[in-house]
Amino acid sequence: MKKNQSEEFFIDGPVGKLEAILERPLEKSPIGNVVICHPHPQHGGTMHNKVTHTLARAFIKCGYNSIRFNFRGTENSDGRYDNGSGELDDLLAVIDWVRTEETNDILWLAGFSFGAAIAINASSVDNINGIVSIAPAVKNFSNLKVQPQCPWLIIQGDEDDLVDIKETIDWLNNLQPGPELLILSQAGHFFHGRLLELREAVSTFVCDVRA
Numbered sequence: 001m002k003k004n005q006s007e008e009f010f011i012d013g014p015v016g017k018l019e020a021i022l023e024r025p026l027e028k029s030p031i032g033n034v035v036i037c038h039p040h041p042q043h044g045g046t047m048h049n050k051v052t053h054t055l056a057r058a059f060i061k062c063g064y065n066s067i068r069f070n071f072r073g074t075e076n077s078d079g080r081y082d083n084g085s086g087e088l089d090d091l092l093a094v095i096d097w098v099r100t101e102e103t104n105d106i107l108w109l110a111g112f113s114f115g116a117a118i119a120i121n122a123s124s125v126d127n128i129n130g131i132v133s134i135a136p137a138v139k140n141f142s143n144l145k146v147q148p149q150c151p152w153l154i155i156q157g158d159e160d161d162l163v164d165i166k167e168t169i170d171w172l173n174n175l176q177p178g179p180e181l182l183i184l185s186q187a188g189h190f191f192h193g194r195l196l197e198l199r200e201a202v203s204t205f206v207c208d209v210r211a
Contacts, residue, residue: 015086018070020067034065091119131151133152
């Protein structure tokens with residue numbers, strides 16, 4: 001049984017059109033929106049990545065509209081890769097679109113790896129209601145100066161070979177009071193074989209905040 005409705009379209013970005021997918025829960029009126037950011041575009045990351053898709057399923061389960069989009073230069077989005085700076089501008093443009101087009105003011109950000117770091121950076125620019133960060137590539141791409149005062153969950157596998165779990169923990173230890181950290185034992189960067197567990201962990205956190 002289909003549990004959500006999907007629409008593919010383009011959003012006006014800083015350097016052209018950004019390809020996007022909006023999915024709405026069918027069973028109830030949405031209680032808010034989430035914008036989800038994909039992993040590194042120069043390493044095959046797109047809005048169709050399995051982890052970003054899993055994030056969308058988790059938020060839809062909790063009653064949120066899910067907006068995924070492709071950063072500049074990815075698939076059918078205009079422009080070219082800009083080392084995180086332009087991608088932050090892309091995300092802010094998508095946030096502006098959500099603020100304009102959707103009547104509900106509740107907005108979460110979520111992302112995976114590179115996308116998680118970009119979403120974290122955006123959280124210090126815009127008033128966000130919550131953040132979910134999956135294996136955030138904070139060493140190379142996070143410019144967070146002040147921790148956002150909203151619910152925040154970070155999930156990472158302890159066998160991640162691309163984002164060092166020790167570096168993530170060291171980075172978190174500099175934040176006050178710091179986000180909630182969930183470490184999945186024996187999980188790698190892409191959570192192969194663990195996506196259902198990942199989805200349930202995200203939906204539990206998000207639905208608990210909603211309650």
